[in-house]
């Protein structure tokens with residue numbers, strides 16, 4: 001397979017149109033058989049549910065070239081399941097898991113020339129999404145839905161790659177108690193744009209969101225979950241019903257406990273505890289593990305002892321092990337790596 005002539009090592013996290021994408025439409029109570037298409041443009045009715053009432057959700061996963069030259073993706077079954085949960089909450093028909101996995105495989109195979117080579121630092125980001133494509137005018141679920149899945153080669157999510165980033169505590173909330181923070185609804189991201197703009201404008205990479213009810217507990221950022229390391233080397237991650245259940249975070253807790261032999265805790269994390277942690281990182285498909293060097297709370301800075309130059313040692317070990325599993329250098333738990 002001849003690869004496209006792309007400067008892989010200098011890719012940012014941006015959209016690049018690739019050759020083929022998958023589409024399936026839900027009408028009269030069933031999904032059609034689905035197909036690959038070259039058409040990257042979506043044509044929908046002016047009153048489509050997605051356009052009027054934001055009835056839409058998405059997923060994000062990656063394909064990698066392993067050391068021995070296979071193309072694999074990481075735990076795509078969990079993305080399929082999470083999308084099913086999201087769809088139920090948004091009154092959209094679920095796209096069956098087997099069909100989701102088949103769509104991933106078809107699209108990655110059809111765009112194999114865009115899968116970045118092993119060692120290039122880039123990966124193929126896969127974006128499944130599902131939205132109300134039929135017309136509504138009263139507030140109601142749409143009568144028709146579209147599932148699509150495309151892919152695009154990407155580099156690091158945060159500029160500078162593995163350099164520690166700076167966060168600020170947001171004045172806005174990401175998710176209401178009993179709201180939609182635990183699902184991957186497009187609306188969660190639309191409302192984060194203004195908060196993200198303000199954070200960037202003030203020189204920060206991302207927002208730290210607190211719990212909306214008490215504003216005392218750490219939730220997550222706009223696109224990743226938190227990991228902290230205590231002085232005695234324990235890995236701590238916030239537990240909350242209003243954060244997105246990150247597949248990367250769930251995997252890292254297994255890596256930490258079962259492969260690295262570290263103690264792990266998933267529990268409520270108070271903002272007041274942050275000053276006692278020695279390392280901090282953000283984890284997610286796009287973020288992988290991005291080290292955090294500093295968190296600003298309206299002028300009061302928390303600086304982690306790991307500093308602004310490199311990852312701390314525990315976060316580095318987690319990063320090396322996770323990416324080692326994803327790129328086929330380290331054997332992970334059964335079923336984590338899905339060969340295409």
Ligand code: PLP
Nearest residue numbers: 223224225244246247248284285
């Ligand atoms: N939190 C939010 C709000 C996200 O958008 C994402 C990205 O999907 C994550 C966390 C990380 O989840 P995952 O590790 O499944 O990509």
Ligand code: COI
Nearest residue numbers: 060061223284285286287
């Ligand atoms: C991902 O990590 O896949 C996400 O969806 C995060 C998004 C903000 C890019």
